[in-house]
Amino acid sequence: MTEPVKVHLGSGPHLMPGWINVDYEADFKPEVVADLTQRFPFDDASVDYIHSEGVLCQFDLPAGEHFLNECFRILKPGGYMRLLTPDLRRLLSAYLDDAERGENQLAALWQREVEIPLKLKTSAEVINIGIRNLHKFMYDSPTLMKLLDESGFQSQEVGYQQSSVAALSGLDVRTPENATYMYFECGKPVDA
Ligand SMILES: C[S@@+](CC[C@H](N)C(=O)[O-])C[C@H]1O[C@@H](n2cnc3c(N)ncnc32)[C@H](O)[C@@H]1O
Numbered sequence: 001m002t003e004p005v006k007v008h009l010g011s012g013p014h015l016m017p018g019w020i021n022v023d024y025e026a027d028f029k030p031e032v033v034a035d036l037t038q039r040f041p042f043d044d045a046s047v048d049y050i051h052s053e054g055v056l057c058q059f060d061l062p063a064g065e066h067f068l069n070e071c072f073r074i075l076k077p078g079g080y081m082r083l084l085t086p087d088l089r090r091l092l093s094a095y096l097d098d099a100e101r102g103e104n105q106l107a108a109l110w111q112r113e114v115e116i117p118l119k120l121k122t123s124a125e126v127i128n129i130g131i132r133n134l135h136k137f138m139y140d141s142p143t144l145m146k147l148l149d150e151s152g153f154q155s156q157e158v159g160y161q162q163s164s165v166a167a168l169s170g171l172d173v174r175t176p177e178n179a180t181y182m183y184f185e186c187g188k189p190v191d192a
Helices: 061-074 088-101 106-111 123-134 140-149
Strands: 006-009 020-023 045-052 075-086 154-158 181-187
Touching: 006 061, 006 140, 045 061, 061 075, 061 140, 075 088, 075 140, 088 106, 106 123, 140 154, 140 181
Parallel strands: 006 020, 006 045, 045 075
Antiparallel strands: 075 181, 154 181
């Protein structure tokens, strides 16, 4: 039996053994150096599984739509993608909690997990950098579901490290405690 083709999009330094790691930064030494805002260097319906964490948020909405359309194109019918991206609702809710309590827990989390230094070390600064500089488009669950649906995927929000697909389980880098991420499992219908 042939091995499934597994593609890890926007690997960064987290190269996954047994996967084709893809990034546009050659310094990370991925198997494939490619700009994911362009046509992906994979044939139609040639990939069994895709994993991507923290990459969709790097793109504005049109580039994000292109990214999802390309993921759909390269997946085989019946294939699955695991997609992880920051959750706008969780981020804003953490900010509002801080504002109400006069705390800066979100800023503390940022300082533990993100290399970009804060000047004022407040949660309002995190919101500004997170939305205006670090990320180009931040999704909440309904917005991402809508875009996934438009790209042809059948998707559901799942939990950290949870997947109905063995190949996609246990891959997540960020825990719910150290990030405000959401986790999606996206299938390409068998008749697509
Ligand atoms: C926040 S990092 C996430 C890295 C890794 N997936 C993780 O979870 O730690 C985003 C990654 O996306 C890559 N990236 C951003 N824009 C890209 C593009 N247009 N084409 C390919 N890779 C891109 C960056 O080089 C970086 O490695």
